[in-house]
Amino acid sequence: MARTILPFGPQHPVLPEPLHLKLTIEDETVVEALPTLGYVHRGLEKLCEVRDFNQMIQIVERVCGICSCLHALCYCEGVEQIMGVEVPRRAKYLRTIWGELHRVHSHLLWLGLFADAFGFESLFMQFWRVRERIMDIMEATCGNRVVVSVNVIGGVRRDLTPEQCKWIEEQVAIAEKEIRQLSSTILNDYTVKKRCCGKGVLTKDQAYQLGAVGPMLRGSGWAQDARQTGYAAFGELGFEPIVEYDGDSYARSAVRFRETLQSLDIVRLAIARLPEGEIASKVKGKPQGETVTRVEQPRGELMYYLKADGSKHMDRVRIRTPTFANIPPLLAMLPGCELADVPVIVLSIDPCISCTER
Amino acid sequence: MLETIPLSLDQVAAVAKECFDDGWRQVTMSAVDCGEAGFEIFYHYDKDLVMRHYRLSIPKETVVPSISPVYFCALLIENEIRDQFGICFSDIVLDFGGALYLEAEVRAMPFCKVSVAEKQS
Amino acid sequence: MFNMTKNVVANLFSKSSTRLYPIAVRGHFEGFRGTLHINIDECIFCRTCMIKCPSQCIAVDNKAGTWTCEAMSCVYCGVCVDVCPTGCLSMSKEHRPVATEKQTMAYQGVPKKKKKEAAE
Known part of the structure; x- marks a missing residue:
């Protein structure tokens, strides 16, 4: 033909x-x-040669426009490992709270865009309306909506007052109620299922061998999540990944939907257990050595390789973003599908191209 | 700090095959410019959230055997390293020839070290 | 069918979920990093903000006593406010109005004299 x-x-x-x-x-x-x-x-990795290691925090935050907090968290954890800095417990919990709020808003953004991909405009609006509540929490507690800039090497820059904690809990409860109202539409609606079920199937073996990460991997039946490694406060909070087994677009959207609710629970748990104390420890000297750190970004596992030679500039900052790892599986999913399903399948990997190219 | 396993040039493909058969997921590869000493390439693998890092040290102008016939996902990473550092890989499944990010006519490798004049402040 | 009727009725009697924008403005929360301000009289021209700024948008001349900020390059991270030794930098919660040209914030202050000159 x-x-x-x-x-x-x-x-x-x-x-x-x-x-x-x-x-x-x-x-x-x-x-x-x-x-x-x-x-x-944009060549952001290269900028480590002209900006010092503290300024790189603001640079790596701008790798991704949606999950900035987790990039800074990963970078700071790496530098702290190299320098042997002990982060106060309160700072770890605060990082977890903001990190998980970022995941919630990113997943809601994606669920909205995904609904838009198969032409469900009003569902898109509903998800983004809930998302606005999360953005409000971010603005009130961090001073900015997306690029929150709260992480520094050794801790965090802002603290939560008891009133703010209470207010966040209230807002999270309302957001959860609103998200649950949408669950029957995104998970059970006939039209939505027709567009997602069985589209872009990635088998369990394929997902692993092609190096898929995040909801792609978990949607295909692998219980792997970098949060299990216990970064920030996850070592103390405990974590159980969410898994779906079908490996199609529907399974991936179900993973993300359930993760949204799970992250709200984590936020609540972290606020309930928020310990008292300092929010940042003093950091002296310059980093020397190399390390690899991983955190779980909304799109999947994010890996930083950092090398420092004892000067104020880092020697190498290598960022492996989740979308970069998810493009080969996408290339494997597309052959055999119908042209009309291509947008849904492409969007189901949650592509973040600015992240990918950095 | 970072525990690495040294790797020699002729082992690259064999080790990749071994890891693949043993059920390791490829996380990524990282290249570092070490100035006079050439390049270092790290191969990061992961299995059940435990990471293993192989360190390959090569002089400049070395052609590295590609592991993309084993791990298909390595093709993007190898093409990226080709773009950024000018390290050539032999037999990449899908070879962009240094034009993944760059235009075909660009010949300067952007990620190789440039000396940065330290400003006195 | 009955689900839909419920929704329709609920929507008829509930408040609008959008604002009538130019009439109702959302406003910002306390602590929002909107605009950078400087109290030039307290500035000692130590250049800490210039060195720490990640986007390198601040230029300080300690001889002439000028402090300038490329407003369009500023990323509103607030690092300069944190590091300022005299606390003369601050951020207000209203963000800058829309502009048709790139703006530079320029301030002229009195450079601090060295101790020797001050004694004379």
């Missing part, structure tokens, strides 16, 4: 960010997909 090559992206209604896929199609079926990257490459 005659083959046609169809460009998908870099500008496409479903994509918030520029990813170009060269789709080879036979009739309506995709047979091959080739990616092209490089539209938003």
Whole structure:
């Protein structure tokens, strides 16, 4: 049969960010997909040579426009490991709270965009309305909506007052109620299921061998989450990953939906157990050595390789973002699907291309 | 600090195969420019949340055998390293030839060290 | 069917979930990092903010006594406010109004004289 090559992206209604896929199609079926990257490459890793290691916190926060807090957390934990800094317990809990709030708002953003991908505009609006509540918490407690800039090496910059804690708990309770109201629509609606079930199937073995991370891996039946390694306060709070077994777009959206509720529970638990004490420890000297740190970003596992040579600049900051690891599985999922399902499948990996290219 | 297992150039593909058969997931590869000493490439693998790091030290202008025939997901990483550091890999499954991020005519490797003039402040 | 009726009735009698924007403005929370301000009289031109700024948008000249900030390059991280030894930098919660041109905040202060000069 005659083959046609169809460009998908870099500008496409479903994509918030520029990813170009060269789709080879036979009739309506995709047979091959080739990616092209490089539209938003900013060279942020390279900036470690001109900015000092404290200034890099603000730089790595800008790797991703949605989960900035977790990037800074991962970087700070790495530098703290190199320098042997002990972070106060309260700071660890505060980092967990803000990190999980970031996950909630990122997942709600994604659920909205996903609804938009199959044309469910009003569900998109509903999710984003709930998300606004989380953004309000962020603005009131951190001083900014997205790029919160609360992490510093040795701790955090802002503290929560008891009144703020109480207010967060109230807001989280309302948000949870509102999210639960939407559960029957995103999980049980006939049209939604028709668009997601069985689309973009990634088998359990494929997911692992292709290096998928985050909800992609957990949607295919692997109980792996970097939060199990116990970064920040997860060592004390305990954590059980959420797993779905079907490996299709529906399973991935179910993982993310359930994780949203789980993260709200974690926020509540962390506030309830928030210990008293300092929020930052004094840091002296300059880092020397190398380390690897991992945290769980909303999109999956984020890995930093840091090398410092004892000067005020880091020698190398290597950032492996989750979307970068999730593109090979995407290339494996696309062949065999219908052209009309491509937007849903591409969005089901939660692509963050600015992250990928850094 | 970071426990690494040294790796020599001819072991690269064999070790990757071994890890693959043993059920390790490839996390990523990291390249570091060590100036005069050449490059270091780290291979990070993960199994049940335990990480293993292999360190490969190579002089400049070395062609490294690709592990993408074993781990398909390595193709993007290897192409990225090719773009950023100019390290060539042989037999990548899908070779962009140094044009993943860059335009084909760019020949300067952006991530190699430049000497930064320290400002006196 | 009955679910939908319930929703329709609920929506008819509930408040609008949006604001009539130019009339009702949301406002910001206390502690929001909106605009950077400087009290130039207290500034000692130590240049700490200039050195620590991650986006390198602040320029301080300790001889001429000028403090300038490229408002469009500022990323509103608030690091300069934290490191200022005299507390002359502050952030207010209202963000800058929309502008058609790039703006630079420039302030002229009195440079601190060295002890020797001050004694004369």
